[in-house]
Amino acid sequence: MRFNRKDMAAKPSIPKGTRDFSPVEMAKRNYIFDTIRDVYHLYGFQQIETPSMEMLST
Known part of the structure; x- marks a missing residue:
């Protein structure tokens, strides 16, 4: 596969x-999420993780 200079200069998005x-911003977000997670844990909740992106057909 050949690449030209224009392809190499493309800015990722x-x-x-x-x-x-x-x-x-991440430090602030982590502090907030850690606090929320700790409170949820005190009340017996457990963490789950769901996909952050899904196919359009779902």
Whole structure:
């Protein structure tokens, strides 16, 4: 497969509807989520994880 310079210069992009978080934002988010997780745990709830993206057909 051959690549030209235009292909190599393309800027990567993130999927529509998503965003990147800076280290400062992540520290704040982690603190909030850790606090929520601790409170849920106190009341006997367990954590689950679901897909962050799904196929359009589902």
